[in-house]
Amino acid sequence: MVDLLPAWLADGLGDEALFWFGYLTDGRHLAWYSSVQFTLIAALLGGLCALGFGLLGAGMVGSRALPVRLFGKAYVNMVRGVPDVLFFLFFPLAFEQGVEWMASSVICSPEDIAANPGRWPPCPAANWILGTWEYLLLASVSLGIVYGAFTANVIHGALNAVPRGQIEAARAYGFSASQVFWRIRVRQMWIYALPGLSNVWLLLIKATALLSLLQIVDIVSWAGRLGAPNFTPSAGLVHPDWRWYYYLVLLLFYVLLTFLSEKGFAALTRWAGRGMAVAEARA
């Protein structure tokens, strides 16, 4: 990357600055910077999934059918007692095994299964080897499941926070039940849901630090690799254990992400609350 600098800038920077610029833009560092994509993709996809699961969960909790309501409540309360990291590891592994089980019932011959008692997968042909992108997708879905439960809580509360007068007014105009739900409740709930959704989003972006547990080479694993002490000159700059500098950079990255998200949600709240008395009272 040093070669790409214009000559006047390279001369002006001095040798030391150039050296550090070269170090920070070598191939491994560039790979580190580009691995931010996994974090951001997981956050965005996970956020979308969480919103979907949240709407679904809120619908189930508010449902009139008892079994559906019970299932919804069980889902929403699940995050109460169990750490997110457990779900985060469990769901992709369970999904992988489920697919392998289905594949094995088609591919594997009975002899193969008999030759492999108590092993997983039942026969080598049914082994599904996941790459980074598959794991990323599964990680996003499991983030969506965990934080969807939080989102469902928020949306359920927000749906009930819509002033009764508005709903009665809609009914008085002759809106049907589904029209009241979609055109009044769902339209009006966002302003009440946004503060809660902002918090769920902040939790979710922090949970994206766990991607490395699913063998995704994300910013956390790269930071560990780059900071590890290096004593062989052929492998690059010789330096002692610098890991904590790299992790400090990650910490600041997440603080920055949090800061930007807060600003973004503040703008979103202003936008969603335009013309509403409640937003002015809150601001």
Place this chain on the structure above:
Amino acid sequence: MNLLDAIFADIALMARPALFNIYFAFAAIPLGFLFAVLLALGKASHNRLTSAFSRGYIYAFRGSPFFIQLFMIYSLVLSLNIPLWRPWGISWLMLSPLFLGPAILMLNTAAYTAEILYGALRTIPKGEVEAGRAFGMSRLQQFRFVTWPHMIRIAWPAYTNEVVFLFHATALVYFTLPVIDNQQDLMNKARELFERDYNVFLHFSVAAGYFLAISLVIFFIFRRIYRRLMAHLPAEPDRRIRYAPRWL
């Protein structure tokens, strides 16, 4: 039945690892709470420097993942081993996961708890503090007899949730810190058992059951304490501790 035997075998195997999670959480709580009170008072302080430090600390620790904090502080402590800990002869303490785990959890929970306490601090009616001052109370007495009782009652339900979350955060400790001999926690044990027979449903469900059961015990104990704290106030229709996740 075969499955039932397997479940009971797992429950027996994970009893000891569960103690490590409980130890991590409960070793972090007392100092974390004390530090949080100081941070909350610092954030509310009129002293520019104290306030800025407390605000910065709380924002940094609440704005970044606990997983990264674990990595960062652990590698920082490791790199200080040769210049500091070894000459002082405290390597055995500083590098022990049984010390470092609770220490890092303590730094993390202090920030979250401080934000809760700070929120409670702001709800204290000015009149009460003024009344205390009119009685001729010193600053310390004002805190002890006016601010503190009010703050702890307002903050208790949110603090309950924080303690449960702290307990859940202990699941991450051994993903970063070294596992020495059989000092394993629930997640570590579940993963070890999983790698042995690939039965993800059994082992992870039993681990989840342990987390759930201990979380319920925490809720129960904290609710009892809350009832005691509120015993002198007229009963309200709904004073249950409601679950709310770590709202920022």
